[in-house]
Amino acid sequence: MxxxxxxxxxxxxxxxxxxxxxxxxxxxxxxxxxxxxxxxxxxxxxxxxxxxxxxxxxxxxxxxxxxxxxxxxxxxxxxxxxxxxxxxxxxxxxxxxxxxxxxxxxxxxxxxxxxxxxxxxxxxxxxxxxxxxxxxxxxSGKVVRRGTARAGDVLYVTGTIGDSALGLEVLKGRCKSVDDAYLIDRYRLPRPRTECLPLIREFASAAMDVSDGLIGDLEQLCLASGVGARVNADLVPVSEVVGSLAALDPGVLIRALTGGDDYEILFSVSYKKADAFEAACTLDVHNIGELVDGTGVAVSTTAGEAIEFPSTSWSHFD
Ligand SMILES: [Mg+2]
Incomplete structure (x- = not known):
């Protein structure tokens, strides 16, 4: 029965x-x-x-x-x-x-x-x-870890960052954009970057997915690898929708960089392999900075202006 x-x-x-x-x-x-x-x-x-x-x-x-x-x-x-x-x-x-x-x-x-x-x-x-x-x-033996990046490695991220975090703001009635449906879709339906698997396997020295916020997740990768990072905020890829919101309110960029739910891949490539990687890569992947000796993540603009974050990622435990 x-x-x-x-x-x-x-x-x-x-x-x-x-x-x-x-x-x-x-x-x-x-x-x-x-x-x-x-x-x-x-x-x-x-x-x-x-x-x-x-x-x-x-x-x-x-x-x-x-x-x-x-x-x-x-x-x-x-x-x-x-x-x-x-x-x-x-x-x-x-x-x-x-x-x-x-x-x-x-x-x-x-x-x-x-x-x-x-x-x-x-x-x-x-x-x-x-x-x-x-x-x-x-x-066999090819799993890509967070803790295997080295100082000097070049940092990349797939897709666009911040759509999902802003999508949640839209759903909560705290934000209005030129394309709310796009942002909400990005929040509700992540796109795992399976098309990047061959490149990640061949070139990545370390990788993780961006789930809790780009900068906070990068801090975790740095901690695991015993390195620091420099990120140029102007190089972080954002969609046109997020770009137009950020032009009106600088707080939007902070939210995009720390909001999470992106499910893009953050990865590093040895500087020796970076040219070959960029030549082989036809996907939507962007160089956002580099890994350096030391600890922590320093974010600045192309003009050299430092960007500070009240909190670098979303956490259950704050
Ligand atoms: Mg993850």
Missing amino acids: SNPEQELIQTYFAPLAGDGAAGLMDDAATWVPAPGMDTVLSTDTLVAGVHFIGDEPADLIARKALRVNFSDLVAKGAAPCGYLVNLGLTTAQDHGWLKQFSEGLARDQEEFNCKLLGGDTVSTPGPLTLSITAIGEVP
Whole structure:
């Protein structure tokens, strides 16, 4: 006899299950990496009211949860392959919500070529909580760490920075832009930079994804590597929308550089390889500065004016 939890799993999640998941009818799954590949694991928890607002469409909540994990894998040079999902559901998540949630997972399984391997569901008085453990693969020995940058390395970041943080401001009614829909989309649906995997594997001396704010995350990379950094704020890529907001209010740039939720890749390349990297790179990647001897992150403009930050990243513990 099946119980309500098993019914829910069989209805919404079993159709997403991959090889090794035993149709989600067993206690555990197996994972066998492809020959010559190492398995890379990453996990992230999203709490309604903290990491997302909570009233987003369920498919977008599912896709964001998957994508923030895939972004961590990509920063390690690993391609996403599979995942486990744990759900803490409140009474507000009815069958319609679960159907939409599983459709979001299905859509991104297709886009990122990966399968569900297992998970768990529990009831909670709230808030809605979801935790994903993502499984990726990287050629053996080629995982890219945060702690392996050297002084003299050139610093790069993918895409544009600040869209998502400003998107959240728009959703909270604290900001109005020329293209609110673009900013909100960037907040709700991160784009893991899987197209950058070959370049990260070949050229990056260290890498991480930007989740808590560019400058604060760079501080973490510097700390792990035992180096300092110099960043030219004028070189940090921003979208036209954020650029037009920043032209009106200098506080917007501070928010962009420290706001987080970008899910772009921040990485360093040895100065000896930087020319070859830039020649090989046809993607949206920007040089923003360099790593130096010492500690800490110094940010200034091209004109040499120092920029100070009240706080360099978003934190649960402030
Ligand atoms: Mg990360």
